[in-house]
Amino acid sequence: MAEPDELLDAALEVRARAYAPYSKFAVGAAIRTPSGAIYAGCNVENASYPEGSCAETSAIAVMVAAGERVITEVVVCAESDAPITPCGGCRQRLAEFGRVDTVVRAAGSRGERARWTLGELLPAAFALKTPE
Numbered sequence: 793m794a795e796p797d798e799l800l801d802a803a804l805e806v807r808a809r810a811y812a813p814y815s816k817f818a819v820g821a822a823i824r825t826p827s828g829a830i831y832a833g834c835n836v837e838n839a840s841y842p843e844g845s846c847a848e849t850s851a852i853a854v855m856v857a858a859g860e861r862v863i864t865e866v867v868v869c870a871e872s873d874a875p876i877t878p879c880g881g882c883r884q885r886l887a888e889f890g891r892v893d894t895v896v897r898a899a900g901s902r903g904e905r906a907r908w909t910l911g912e913l914l915p916a917a918f919a920l921k922t923p924e
């Protein structure tokens with residue numbers, strides 16, 4: 793039997809609530825923080841296409857609203873079984889709160905398909921300074 797994977801379950805659950813009427817491509821993301829808490833978000837599209845939010849961006853907003861600022865692990869799952877990698881903008885957003893060794897996992901409906909560190913996905917990330 794497969795190991796329980798709470799982070800993946802949270803990403804799959806929130807993906808079902810994605811608002812993606814334009815792309816028809818639902819995405820869910822779930823973030824784990826050092827406290828062990830999990831924060832989930834889905835993509836939220838808009839008729840003015842560039843105004844839509846990615847799932848990772850939504851999950852980050854939920855995490856920050858809850859008072860947390862450090863990401864230790866992320867799972868992203870697309871609607872298809874094929875894994876997706878976080879888009880460039882979301883890599884930068886994840887880097888704001890993650891570390892080079894933050895684990896980023898990509899999943900399809902049948903479970904994990906790929907994993908990287910944030911340092912691998914965004915080497916030499918832009919940063920002004922380390923925020924408190």
Ligand code: THU
Pocket residue numbers: 812815817819834835836837844845846847848868876877878879882
């Ligand atoms: N999308 C995400 O939510 N996360 C990604 O990392 C890549 C793309 C969303 C944005 C848009 O709503 C849909 O997938 C198609 O691009």
